[in-house]
Amino acid sequence: AQSVTQLGSHVSVSEGALVLLRCNYSSSVPPYLFWYVQYPNQGLQLLLKYTSAATLVKGINGFEAEFKKSETSFHLTKPSAHMSDAAEYFCAVRGHFGNEKLTFGTGTRLTIIP
Amino acid sequence: GAVVSQHPSRVICKSGTSVKIECRSLDFQATTMFWYRQFPKKSLMLMATSNEGSKATYEQGVEKDKFLINHASLTLSTLTVTSAHPEDSSFYICSARGDTGGYSGNTIYFGEGSWLTVV
Numbered sequence: 001a002q003s004v005t006q007l008g009s010h011v012s013v014s015e016g017a018l019v020l021l022r023c024n025y026s027s028s029v030p031p032y033l034f035w036y037v038q039y040p041n042q043g044l045q046l047l048l049k050y051t052s053a054a055t056l057v058k059g060i061n062g063f064e065a066e067f068k069k070s071e072t073s074f075h076l077t078k079p080s081a082h083m084s085d086a087a088e089y090f091c092a093v094r095g096h097f098g099n100e101k102l103t104f105g106t107g108t109r110l111t112i113i114p
Numbered sequence: 115g116a117v118v119s120q121h122p123s124r125v126i127c128k129s130g131t132s133v134k135i136e137c138r139s140l141d142f143q144a145t146t147m148f149w150y151r152q153f154p155k156k157s158l159m160l161m162a163t164s165n166e167g168s169k170a171t172y173e174q175g176v177e178k179d180k181f182l183i184n185h186a187s188l189t190l191s192t193l194t195v196t197s198a199h200p201e202d203s204s205f206y207i208c209s210a211r212g213d214t215g216g217y218s219g220n221t222i223y224f225g226e227g228s229w230l231t232v233v
Contacts, residue, residue, distance in 0.1 A: 043227040
């Protein structure tokens, strides 16, 4: 079975500071990994995805994530936080063909301090 | 980019009635759609996987007779909550797999979600 663990249900950073949201995965095969963002009362928007290509993945809104097999991690970062980044962030893992369900982490609520 | 639309975005229904939520892929064909339920301040729980032209596959613990899923076309899946009760009140989100050809490139696109309140 595959799973993801998001460390920290709440993260607060100052505007302009580095954003680091942690995600560790567990999978018996090389996984496909995703980060989604959810704004209040809305659905999920894909930030970025890792699908066995480059280990450093760049996404929208200045976010990026690095796949580290040795650490089974896929942490999300952004060099400089903006007020509009305040939202809930979900890490998710998906298996390969035949096991396509997305399994989500518990989410991390990012608060930006002015 | 690909768009998935859900309707209605908010619905209030009386206890004991049924309510239908639609999920449409607007600019791509989706042979597979997924229905999730999200409780307040919680993560998403997969309810079922919907495949066009066949029966949905439900996750363990999800009542298939209560949450009816129909995927009649390549662009539309519906979730019907039958005999709704207050405990069914939740945020329901659908997603669709964009079949872009080449499995590794397929991306899951999410709808905006539907708030169901049963009174």
